[in-house]
Amino acid sequence: MPGWIRWIIYIVLLIGLVGAIIWGYQEQQEKNAILIKAENNYQRAFHDLTYRMDELDEKISTVLAMNAPSNISPQMANIWKITSEAKADVSQLPLSLLPFNQTQQLLNQIGDFAYDVSIRDLNDQPLNDQELQALSELKDQSNQMKSDLRQVQDQVLTDGVRWMDIEVSVATNDQRDDEVLNGLQVVEEDAGQFDGLSQLNDSANNENSIELTGESYNQSDIEQVVKDYFELNEQTELTITENGEGSEVPIYNVSFNTDSFHGYAEVTKQGGNVLSYLLNRDVGESTKSLHDGRLVAETLLEDLDYNQVEMVESKQYEKTGVYKFVHVHDDTYYYPDEIQVKVALDDGQVTGLTARDFILNENKREEREFEPTLSEEEAIDYIHEQIDVQTTRLAVIETEENGEVLAYEVLGTIDGTTYRVYINANDGFEERVERLTQSEEVY
Known part of the structure; x- marks a missing residue:
């Protein structure tokens, strides 16, 4: 091999080495x-x-x-x-x-x-x-x-x-x-x-006591429920504590560690329902889209038999998708009955679930009776005149003053900014106005 070719190879390798060093340093x-x-x-x-x-x-x-x-x-x-x-x-x-x-x-x-x-x-x-x-x-x-x-x-x-x-x-x-x-x-x-x-609040809690179905679980039972739910090794050590007396519903707080993540879950004493859980781990580079994560979340809820729910919002926080679902009955969206699912977008693993409100409101659903007094057209008359109304639907929301109320949920825009407005379906009162940012709304 001629000497001048060797010099060219050396120079190219040297440039590559310097480039790699600079790239590594920047990284x-x-x-x-x-x-x-x-x-x-x-x-x-x-x-x-x-x-x-x-x-x-x-x-x-x-x-x-x-x-x-x-x-x-x-x-x-x-x-x-x-x-x-x-x-x-x-x-x-x-x-x-x-x-x-x-x-x-x-x-x-x-x-x-x-x-x-x-x-x-x-x-x-x-x-x-x-x-x-x-x-x-x-x-x-x-x-x-x-x-x-x-x-x-x-x-x-x-x-x-x-x-x-x-x-x-x-x-x-x-x-x-x-x-x-x-x-x-x-x-x-x-x-x-x-x-x-x-x-x-003891007296109020007694008046509004939440009755859950199923047998009563002790700590040993809950340990097995959690190990089965998360497919944990039988040797995995769990830390289990029970919440105090007078709570809205008796639950066990469970935490555990595996080689992959640190886990935390809330499980009801009555029925052994997993109200929420969180799996903390490092999330790698995203390979899944926000839509891919939504499909994972929907599949999870189907497997857990959470029926009559629809996604109303999805957001991406760095490499994680967070999806909000609510109970839907007779085309009315019940926001107090909410489920949130957290999906890591590196491999599509579900890393968090919050179903507390959905589970604890289960008995309340049969007692709810909402009927709008105002028509959709009449409700829109109460919307700010500058809002360009896009879609409208009935929704039940929770307010500080009156508890659950039936409202028309109106999605509209002003100068390219999207707002969600809730108009009371009985008296036209503007219950709430939200400005929407970086979210995918599903109608």
Whole structure:
């Protein structure tokens, strides 16, 4: 081989090697940038949550010192706002480390209670002794949770803890004794200890008790249900806890780890129904379309015998498709009876299901009686005149003030922006207006 050809080959190989190095470096830089962004989001969410628990403790203490209804109402509205923000913070934490179920449930209870108090006439219905006692206990509880979070925060800041490192250690089943994880576990256990607000609703829960069919399951039964449902190895260890007394429906919280994912599920004590589950794992590059994921979700619901449901919305979050289905009867869409399915678009695996509302509302369906007073044409007259109406259908939605109401669901546009408007089918009241973004609506 002539020397000049060898030189050309060497030069080509050298250029290829340099190109590969540059490409690898750029790939590594992009990966590092994504990891840094994720870490920053985790850090921000945790520190924001700690700050909001401080705020919550302060606001609750302030309410206990108030006497004038005109002061209490806005303060309770602030508490509701803080709990909403705190719930958003919790949802952005790496929950594969520790599902904050008890904490989220407590924040939900506080938010619902604060909202109900903030909108009622406290001159006619002042806080009663039981509510004041619950607030006093909640103050002690929030103070303890605040202290626990502060200790975890101090550990994070002192040791320069990276949430990504902890998440990797958990994902690889590294059973090291981690003080941050232990601290978060204490916060979660503290949240589960408080049932003062649940007790306020005991009588309401008894009046609206949810009756589920089937036999009563103990923890051993539930363990087998979960292993069969997820086709787990018999040697897989499950952590099972039961929710507290006075809950709307008795359920078991189940968590487990496999080589592929960390799993969490809610299963009813009566009947052994899987209300929801989540499989946390790394999702690879997408090979499936949003439509492919929809077909997977529909097949799952058919296999689970969820009949008379239709998809009303689909959204893609990075490499995952999320699909919302609702119960449909006599061409009326019942939004309170909702099912959500989460599908990984790398291989089409279902990684999440939330069927709680659909299952718990099953007995309610036979009792519902809705009949529109207004015609479709009359309802459209209540729509803003600038909206170009595209489609209309009947739907049942849930409102804060009146519970479930029948409405005309109207889809229309203004200057290329799509809106969904709900007009009460009996009096024409505009119940709700939603701006739709990045979603596929199915009509």
